Amino acid sequence: MTWFAQDTVLTLIAAILSIAIVLYTTFYKSKDKKIKIREIAGLRAVEEAIGRATEMARPLLYTPGWGGDIQRPTTIASLNILSYVAQKTAQYDCDLIFPTHDPVIMAVAQEVMKEAYANAGFPDRYREDNAFYVSSSQFGYAASVEGLISRRKPASVFLLGTFEAESLILAETGNINKAIQIAGTDSTIQLSFFIVACDYVLIGEELFAASGYLSGDRSILASVKAQDILKVLIAIYILIAVLWVTIDPSSAWWKL
């Protein structure tokens, strides 16, 4: 009996290589003075969305979608953005509503918001019941958030996280209520709905780069740089594989 799963050798090599590059850039390249990240329109608009809600004296609604739980990197990425948004809403004294389908996400979001309000210097403005659980059922959640948008008419809606069929229901309701909408998800199917219905969309990896972009933390920015290095390596690999299979159509080594 073997301990090691033989069919995972290539996955292990790819994983170790990727982890090594991420660790190297995070711990060594973060000391570099120049780590630049391109402008992301969706993240640049965050402050505009919060400012709009403040001026209109209306709340700001932030929801991480129904599809993910706290284990999912997309949810973690969404909570990183929530921290920044909560700090700003604390400064501007704007109401931030966070409905969710998962009690664990609710508990973490409460903690994130509480800390963000304290960091902003306004712990007294934090209200625990602004992050709340609505329903674990997909359309129960969709109906509840849709109802919230229709009744409370938030000036800005943030749809950042893992979304499924409820994405368009929420985005269109926000659109009907004339809210400025910033969306982002890791689902390519739901991205197309968001692009049509929302003002700004964080496409795929932009959602994960957000915490570095917003906080300016050098270690996080360096790990975003690691993503670019890995992307170049993947592109080179695809190019070699395409050339190889053109010359030798019977080859199969490139099928990892």
Add this chain to the structure above:
Amino acid sequence: MSRRLPQIVCLLFGLIMFTLYFLDHPTAKQINTLILVDYWQIIFAFTLVVGVISFIRNHVTAISRGNDRLYRLLSLFGVVLMPILALIWGIKGDSPFMWVFENVQVPLQSTVFSLLAFFVASAAFRGFHARSGPAAVLLIAAFLTILSRSSLEGLLPDFIPDIAVWVRNNPSMAARRAILIGIGLGSLTTSLRVILGIERTWLGGEK
């Protein structure tokens, strides 16, 4: 310490789960099941209690403030009624619990889901305006795809479904895969940042 302990647990379990993925031994599989199935179910049961408490507190607070009283009272009534029905008559077959589920909850869910059809139509109408060159290309591609998927398919010349299939399998799939590669790499770096403690927002913040 209140933040260091969860960070250590996160690092430990991150390493264990990573290692378990590459192991083929029955013990490794048992540990995997124990963590992912058994422990997760126990944690989920407790979190559900947290969720129900939050739900009740949120609605009671809103009712006391006079916000959306009728809707919130109805929601609370449902939360109280369903466990009572389940405890007295059970949840199988033709029990009152199942009757409420099949005749109230399922139609309500279907109603919300059906809204999607109208929202797709209104979003498509807004999205497929040929305001620019790329938007016109999008409109033509969408029009050909809709035609090839409609009941008119048999009446159309063969090249229209062929073009639609080519658009789906080539430019559309290429763009989709590029986004998926970005998402995969983003997930990898975010997970590593969390496991290594570089990203601590999930613990509440930096301090």
